[in-house]
Amino acid sequence: MKTFTPLPTTSTKPVAYAYSRFSTKEQAQGDSERRHKNKAQQWADANGYSPEQMHDPGISAFHGRNQFIGQFSVFLEAVRARQLGPARVLLIENFDRMTREVIEQAQTLFLELVNLGAIIVTLHNGKSPGFSIRNGAEKPALSHQNDCLLLS
Secondary structure, three states: OOOOOOOOOOOOEEEEEEEEOHHHOOOHHHHHHHHHHHHHHHHHHHOOOEEEEEEEOOOOOOHHHHHOHHHEEEEEEEOOOOOOOOEEEEEOOOOOHHOOHHHHHHHHHHHHHHOOOOEEOOOOEEOOOOEEOOOOEEEEEEEEOHHHHHHH
């Protein structure tokens, strides 16, 4: 089993785990990592969280490779082992950062995380399916937010 070692922080705010990745070396020349960090910081500031960055450069999610190697795999193991305590917020720019697998496999991963208590926030629209988050307080909420599960 992999060990999750969060970065040391002096923050008293709950932690939101901001995950970004790209698949090819050519994409490293782009702006995705900086853009994601900025969006994660903006979301964290607006919602009372401290972001911890996880980045997997050169690791594809097309066949779920990022679930077995890299920082996302360590995050998954930590969620599965319940090592993260109550702060299990995952910030992703869009669902395709987490997985690019076929819908059945993607849905299985999504539901596994949610059933283990993780809250997944898509930064492109700031939504979290089924939850309302503000200042570290998580409240279940059935609303129009649930449409982003399939449409994001």
